Amino acid sequence: MDTEAQHPERDRTSPSDETAGERSRSARVRGAARRGRLPISGRTAALIGAACAVFLLLFSHFVVQPFLIPSTSMQPALQVGDRVLVNKLAYRFGEQPRRGDVVVFDGTGSFVREGPRENPVSAAARWVGSGLGLAEPSDTDFVKRVVGVGGDRVTCCGKGGRVEVNGVPVDEPYLYRGDSPSKVAFDIVVPRGALWVMGDHRAKSRDSRDHLGEPGGGMVPVDKVVGRADWIGWPAGRWQSLAETDAFARVPEPDATRAHARGGRG
Template sequence: MDTEAQHTERDRSSTPEDGAEEEGSRSARRYRLLRHRGRRGPMSLRTAGLTGAACAVFVLLLSHFVIQPFQIPSSSMEPTLQVGDRVLVNKLAYRFDAEPRRGDVIVFDGTGSFVQEEVTENPVSSVVREGLAVLGLAEPAETDFVKRVVGVGGDRVVCCDKGGRVEVNGVPVDERYLHPDGVPSEVAFDIVVPKGTLWVMGDHRSNSRDSRDHLGQPGGGMVPLDMVVGRVDWIGWPAGRWSGISATDAFSGVPGAPPGGAHG
């Protein structure tokens, strides 16, 4: 008998079984792959959801403690800030015992100083607005304002001198940031800023409701330090106006207020 022929015949006869076994292995692998993909789908959605939630929490914490977008709702700070600008408010600027300085542009809660009556708002619309405001996509609350610090605690602020300029502690201030169509103030005033408060004014003086408009009211238009949200440091939107808010040297020659406040 030809042994080699028998082996060859045996090898040929085993091929169909081996092919069937290989096909079965492929089917098993395909089945396991499909099951794996089926399990991975819901996990991906869950992971995406958790990632989105984590990002939202991060943005909220960042906005609450570090940097908050703020949409400029009026022309009271032109030309420095324009209607619709989205600015970034540095909420760490006045932490660790730091206080606003003359010339700073700040955002503050005007409750009790600029707004005497409590503002009521629908709870649902309030939540929606606050959520959008966090991203700078909605106008701020009616109690939020943006102005420039002109006087700090103890300062005597007077308007106007013979040249029509605001004086702080007896020194006239050259406010080059003011809107060119207006004057430093059409309202005469002579005040001493109480300790722990600020005297604030808009850069577009003829179109700004600021501390001057609340003289004679409770608080006298003064903004308590603890109502300051932060300092406006950057314009973030629109893209064509990306820039920092330059510090002004307008008050560089103003001396500090003497103990007890400045007196004429």
């Protein structure tokens, strides 16, 4: 019979070893903190990513939205593949679109007819993609330059083959080189609350001129304007603001034009 006292097996890790391990872990955490690389779990990273995506979507919905340029209609100012940043607050507080502004608008009812409703899932996917500037815009979204505002009389082509607004010929330095102001003759008065818009690459742009004989006459309701294109945000080599134009600086307001005409007849 074994009479030797049985001792329970001791933990092979001594207290001093545990203390050293804790110190080592603390040192690693402090070192990571100093380097700005504290460990983040996968779940935390996913939550942060989701929060950032929601913030970007809300920001693009209410403040600034990226808009992918899909065509050559606004060359040379905008190239295919540019992502412009559309200022959605530009016309929110009583400000109205001005002649020369580059605007993004919903052409439903003016440039395109009402179509069948899109599948809700694909519509949501498109909304997310366009909100982040990753997908092409909807077929009903357009980007053009404002040439006439409510009350303006816009004609083409007048003296020197130029567009005239309220009787004043307009020099348009933003036109695509080699393009004429218009090969389509027109003489229209813009209704109040509407816009007459044209592309800068007139030979490649389907704009208000192409809808003259349709309901609405090519006019875009102001309340269909999404916002003003103020900056090019991508690609990086084209980061810049869209230059304002003084092409319409000499154009009188329509009320002043009519008052002058009445005075002349007297």
